Amino acid sequence: MSYEEGIFYVVAAVTVLGALGVVLSRNVIHSALFLIVSLLAVAGVFILLAAEFLAIVQVLVYGGAVTILILFAMMLTRVRDMPRALTGPQWPLAALAGSMIGGISIAAVLGTEWPGETNEAGQAIEVTVIPIEKIGHDLFTVWAVPFEIASLVLIVALLGAIILARGEEGE
Amino acid sequence: MGMEQAWLIPAVPAAAFVVLTLVGKYLPRKGDWVAIGAIAASFILFLFVLVDLLDVVDEPGFVGGEKSWEWVSFGSFEIRLGFFTDEITIVMLAVVSFISLLVQIYSVGYMRGDPRYGWYFAVMSLFSAAMLTLVLADNLLLLYAAWEGVGLGSFLLIGFWWEKQSAAEAAKKAFTTTRIGDVGLLIGILMLWNEAGTFDISEIFEFAEAGGYGTTYLTAAVLFLFAGAAGKSGQFPLHVWLPDAMEGPTPVSALIHAATMVVAGVYLVARMLPLFELADPIALNVVTALGLTTVLISATMGLAATDIKRVIAYSTLNSLGLMMVALGSHSVTAAMFYLFVHAFFKALLFLGAGSVIHATEKQELDELGGLASKMPLTTVTFAVGTLAMIGIIPLSGFWAKDEILHVAEVNQNAGVYALMLLSVFITSLFMTRLFIRTFLFNSRDPESRDHAHDAEPTMTVPLLILAVPAAIGGFVVFSGVGEAMGFPGGFGEFVYLEHAEEFVFHWDIVVLSTVLGVGGMVVGYIFWANQAEPARRMGEMFRPVYNVLYNRYYIDEFYQFVIDRIVLVGSAAISWYDRNIVNDTGVDGSAGLTGFAGWGLKFTSTGKLPNYALAISAGVIILALVFLVVKA
């Protein structure tokens, strides 16, 4: 295998192991840490997919903001003070469901003809790297409407979170 | 204003019924003037229609005046609301509107003070409207609807004093018995419609004359029609309701059970006689046989009955039987003529009885007697009615009864004729008995006799008015009399089936009937005069015979037995089925099943988020599987 594939397998392994850690760990904090690992590994996958900008955004947003948020929430809900089984009674069915979804998806993937590595002329297809300027330009022109809507969503979420988390007067 | 507007004749009383039902109790005098005004209007309208008819009746090819509207129509099926006026109809209209008017005037006095006075007049109007529609109907469906309406009116009026158990029972009995006949009538109508495709009477006649019906089919249909007629007209074996119907107020008996409703059956057979003629002769034989049976059993039962109204009711059955025999002898003329005069003298007899009851508060013959001196007017008019019923010359009943005897002699075998003559004698006997026991000699109850008196004018004037046609109404059978009044001739030249029948004096019949009639009166006088000793001894000697007659040949008991053993058992079984299977299992069961399912399903809402999430994912997975397998 080429060195690209080798790197891929490493990164993939980290991702999967991190994910398993999230769902199987018996300590909530450990789960959160495993999540960070997994998220960063996914950033690596993005790099392998020639989406460097996305990788950076991933690291910044997820690794920086989301996980901090989660850790804060853990602190505020005193999750450490309540040692109890974290996995509920329906975990066998959940495992079944998860594996079935994964299985069906993999079956679908493997059963599909994807465009190969060589084009009609017989040459290897080169990976196209999208320059950042192009992404930025398109984001504000072609994707302007979703962009604005996304910003609206953020504002609403912000407001909502503030209102919800603030509590009643005098609390 | 003529035959085209004939539909107004029933419409006015129908409107009166609606008005009286809705606002009757707020009107002054509870609105009796509305009812009487309406029926008077009907009578006047009838006169207009009559004049119009007489104008055109001589024209060749005249069948009748007609007016009809489309009522319901989908595809090729059509029901029409149609009115047809011909000679038969005119006779019926005369009888119904005139008698109805007099009876309602009489009722003002008779029913005074009754708590449901207003309702009485409302139902009277309803009945009149239905009866008038019945005789004007040009199609069998409308006739059937009016037939039912008449039955309803009769039910409501027989059971007018429904607080009295016997009255309620009588009303139920009347309705149920006639209902049995009505089913037959409906089957007959449907049979006729099925082949001809129309309910219209003239069209059915055309169809039948063109040979559209097979003989057996037509005979069966016509016999079913006769079943309905037998029910309404009290022919054996459906005669049982008429004597009991006397529970109703006497004016009701006079109108419905003497002059109008019970003759609906006669009218039906008379109207449909062309079909009877086309059918197998057995149809008319059945009519004659049942008519004759009715004549004989009613006359014999009349000998033993003790209630004044019942005796008159038996005389009505007797008369109806005579009319049916006339029809069975192929004569519309004889039947309609008798119907015409019978309406007058029978109503007269009933209203007279009503005056007696009103004055003495008694109805049993054993408690009456000697009223002649106290109630002279009533006695005289009642005598006229009695003599007309017996058939004494020159009263109206004589001419009509002799016509029937004549057609029976000509068209039936000797046995029928002989029995008819016998019935003349027996009828004379029991009518004489009635008159003697009610009015003559000493009263058995002196106290009630003492404050007996002729009734007030609203009640006596109708008696006087009725006595006139009862006495001289028979003369219309003469050509001269008829022509003088504007008719094409005598009764026989006005109302007939195939050929106009000019009246002929048949001396042999005249002699026979007079001898028998007078003979009956003499024997009756001997038997029942004074203390009626001969009659009592006769009754002792033939006690079993007397019992059979007194108990009306035990027919009622037989019917009750059949009902108890067969009908009620069947209905018990059906009601068991309905209660247990249809209701408990079917209805309650399916409801319970649904409830149980609901109870069971509620356990799926556990309230726990993971459960719901699992359910959602299950759905998604199944969907994904389907897509994977089908590769859609």
Added chain:
Amino acid sequence: MIPIDNFLVLSSILFGIGMYGVLARRSALLIIMSVELMLQAVSINFVAFALYLHPEAFTGLVFAIFVIVIAAAEVGLALAIVLRLYRNRQTANVDEADSLKW
């Protein structure tokens, strides 16, 4: 180039693990984290398709950006709700929030 299948299989595995986590874990926070995993899988899918199938129109890339945006917003909101839940019932366990039980 790495065959596209690799990426897609990775994404499927990640998705399956995330689904397990959503269905089996009891703490609301853990459920939220598992949802994040599922969203990651989806993003990888989008970007892979963008690169391998339509490299010139990088729609999948933009989609992935938006996924991240929405995911972030959603996490913020979800955590606020969890805080509410905790304040009302002193527990963050979804098992114990069953007042809609029959």
